Amino acid sequence: MTPTERTAFTPMRVIRTLAALTAALTLAVAAAGCGDDETSGSTDTGAAASGEKTKVGFIYVGPKDDFGYNQAAFEGSEAAAAELGNIELLQAESVPEDAGVERVMERMISQGAKVLFPTSYGYLKYAEAVAAKHPDVVVVHQGGLESKPGAPNFGTYFGTVYEPVYLAGIAAGKATKTNKLGYIVAFPIPQTLANVNAFELGAKSVNPKATTTVVFTASWCDPGKQAQAATALISQKVDVLTQHQDCTKTIIETAERAGVSSVGYHYDASSLAPKGWLTGSEWNWGPMYTDIITTALEGKFEGSPYDGDYRVGLQTGDNPFVQSPFGPGVDDATKAEIETAKAKLADTGIFxxxxxxxxxxxxxxxxxxLTYDEVEQMNFLVEGVVGNIPK
Amino acid sequence: MIEAVLAGAVRGGSSILFAALGETVSERAGVINLSTEGSMLTGALAAYVVAVETGNAWLGALAGAAAGATLAALHGAMVVWRGANQLATGIVVLFLALGVTALLGRDYVGVGVEGFDRWAVPGLSDIPFVGTILFNQDPLTYLALIAAPLVWLLLYRTRPGLFVRAAGERGEVLFAAGHSPRLVRFGAVTFGGLLAGIGGAQLSTALALNWSENMVAGRGFVAVALVIFAGWNPLGALVGALFFGGVESLQLQLQAQGVSVPADLLNALPYLATLTVLVVLSRKRLHAAPEGLARVFEISR
Known part of the structure; x- marks a missing residue:
């Protein structure tokens, strides 16, 4: 056999390649089909069981049990349904941020959904398109900013994530012995920078010597890299670790094993770190979802605060982003200081x-x-933060 | 600081090293397994699940090895016995693994695990500098460091190793000598998946102590690229894996010290290095490639 024969596209080889590619496509289509069946299957059984209830659709970018952002939204939807009683939920999880989400929303509307909650940032333009096509359906997007002028049946909503982070910073500033705190961040975007700044400002408010070292991992969830980043910070004598990542367990576990304190994000991980857990920040969406659904179903959505870009924090109302329970390392004096600071935040704000x-x-x-809108454009790190925003 | 960077390089490179050693054996037998990433993923999940359920990290590592081997056997069966295209099959098997592990792993996201602790080798870990870097790691990392010379011995100093290399260079010769090149190739691919599975286990139960969807995050592909970088040599794979681990460790350590680093550039550095090796040394390196790589063995030829 000559080398040319080996590399040539013989008929057999072409057929095999095509066959393999066809197999790949078939598998992919079959997999997608299965996913669709699952969603519609679960909603169908729901419909059969409930009859006259009003339907509300929720769409998540990840699994509803991710111990993070998506699970919080899912639990919020269940809490709202339990509170309102006559609601039937249409749930779709792991829906990618592409035109596919438009189809999911259309299907929910054809099943009778009156209010839709596309809960991921990347759903924004598809959500606006669906809202424009269906003026009788209310679409509210989680975390985005509406294009102006906005449709009367469309709005966005979010909490102010950095407020509880500031309060956690106080606990961290009190707990540190080396005066070095570590913040492991996925990407430098205004939301993460605001959190890092709030954490440092909170810590500095009770401990002027406290610095916060920031490490960017360039990934929302790469547990291997998180472990390495945590170990690197600990080797630099950092003794309180916190994070802005989608999956949070690795950093908490690594901190606990190394005997340093941790501050959580997205969910209550105190059970993973019985010794080192200080506090954290987590979502409590139920009350806000309940209010949005009620407003929409009473026909009062247009002109309500939700018809636009609704942002709420301690300065304007009840923040859906709340503090996690305290761990054993936080003493009563610190807890009292945090309560005082919370009252002050409602008055003066953080930045x-x-x-x-x-x-x-x-x-x-x-x-x-800084107003809530201005914070959403933050592009600097405050004095006391060690590390640089990658250019 | 150098100490911390190098210790991190060893710890972070060990999962990649397992996978690269496995891929070296597989490619030496003539089969490219692009689903090395998939074997790592199934290994990571199986190890995590078994470690959670039994409380024994070693049983977890065994399960990880078995799961990685099973997935690679699927790839092997398709390309060796059915003559399917190696690259296409590898991609399909990888996506299968991505989907299946995401589905089966849901109940284990965020669940606590015992996992492997670091184990300082008595005596040796007290050696200044070297002790911290090499002898204060998790057990699977020691295993990876030992595996590299063992795989070299296996390939170059044993009869099965000779068969593997013969299957990859000239299957016909092996066939004429009365052995089955297909069986050897199938065995090599499966063995490769077994090693990649242990690599996945190191990632989930020793390094990260966590399971999450797609947690291997491209390390399997790094391993495949590294095999070429290493010239299909297990000892080269050792150097390459430490280099890849070292770059990551270095950039995180620099950030932890507040030094401004172009993180994106450093993240791309290992791939740039591989590309450079391919371009500059391509003729020489490609001589090192097994002659029958990616070729389907047919008796009729």
Whole structure:
């Protein structure tokens, strides 16, 4: 056999390649088909069982039991349904952020859904398109900003994630012995930068020597890399670790094994770190979902706060992003300080001048407080944060 | 700091090393397994599930090895016995593994696990510098470091190793000598998956102590690229895996010290290095490639 024969596209080889590719496609289509069946199957049985209830659709980008963002939204939907009673939930999980989500929403509407909650950031433009096509259905998007002028049946909503993070920073600032805190972040976006800054400001408010070292992993969930990042920070004498990641267990476990404290994000992981857990921040969506659904079903959505970009925090109402329970390392004096700070936050906000960035340049002048909208465009790290925003 | 970086390189590189050793054996026998990533994933999940259920991390590692081997056997059966295209089959098997592990792993997301602890080798771990880097790691990492020379011995100093290399270079010769090149290839692919499965187990039950969907995050592909980088040599794979692990460890350590690093560039560095090796040394390196790589063995030829 000559080398040319080996590499040539013989008929047999072409047929085999095509056969293999066909097999791949068939598998993929079959897999997609199975996924669809699952969703419609579960909703069908729901419909058969319940009769006259009003239908509300929820769509998640990940699995509803991810111990994080999606699970929080799922639990919020269940809480709202339990509160309202006559609601039937249409649930679709692990729906990618592409045109496919539009089909999922259309199907929910054809099944009779009156309110839709596409809960992932990347669903925004598809959600707006569906809202434009169905003026009789209310579509509310979690975390995005509506294009202006917005449709009367469309709005966005979110909490202010950095408020409980600031309060957790107080617990961290009190707990640290080395005055070095570590923050493991996925990507540098305004939301994560605001969290890092809030954490450092919270810590500094009770411990002027506290610094926060930030490490970016460039991935929302790569547990191997998280473990390495945590170990690297611990080797630099960091003794309180926190994070902004989608999967959170690795960093909590790594901290606990190394005997340092941890602050959670997204869900209550205190059971994983009985010794080192301080506190954390987690979602409690139930009350807000309940209110949005009630407003929509009473026909009062248009012109309500939800018809637009609704952001709520301690300054304007009840933040759906709340503090996790405290661990054993937080004493009563610290808890009292956190309560005092919480009351103060409702009054003055977190990002209040004079505030300097890492280079010492004043970014918020004295007397000014950043609004919720301005925080969503944050692009600096405050004085006391060690590390750099990757260019 | 150098100590911490190198210790991190060994710890982070060990899962990649297992997978690269497995892929080296597989490719030496003439089969490219692009589903190395898939074998790592199934290994990571199986190890995690068994470690959670039994409380024994070693049983978990065994389960991980078995799961990785099973997935690779599926790939082997398709390409060796059915003559399917190796690249296409590898991709399909990988996506199968991605879907199946995401589905089966749901109940184990965020569940606590005992896992492997670090175990300092008595005496040796007290050696300054080297002790911290090499002798204060988890048991599976020691296993990876020992596996590299063992796989080299297996390939170059034993009869089964000779068969593996013969199957990859000239299956006809092996066939003429009265052995089945198909059986040898199938065995090599399966063995490769077994090693990749242990690599997955190291990731989930020793390094991260966590299971999450798609948690291997491309390390299997790094391993495949590394085999070429290493010139199909197990000892080269050892060097390569430590290099890959070291780059990641270095950039995280630099960040932890507050040094400004172009993280995106460093993340891409291992791939750039592999590309450079391919371009600069391609002729020489490709001589090192098994001659029958990716070729289906047919008796009629």
């Amino acid at each position: 209040t001048g004079p505030l300097k960035d890492q280079s010492g340049k004043e970014v918020v002048p004295a007397g000014k407080t």
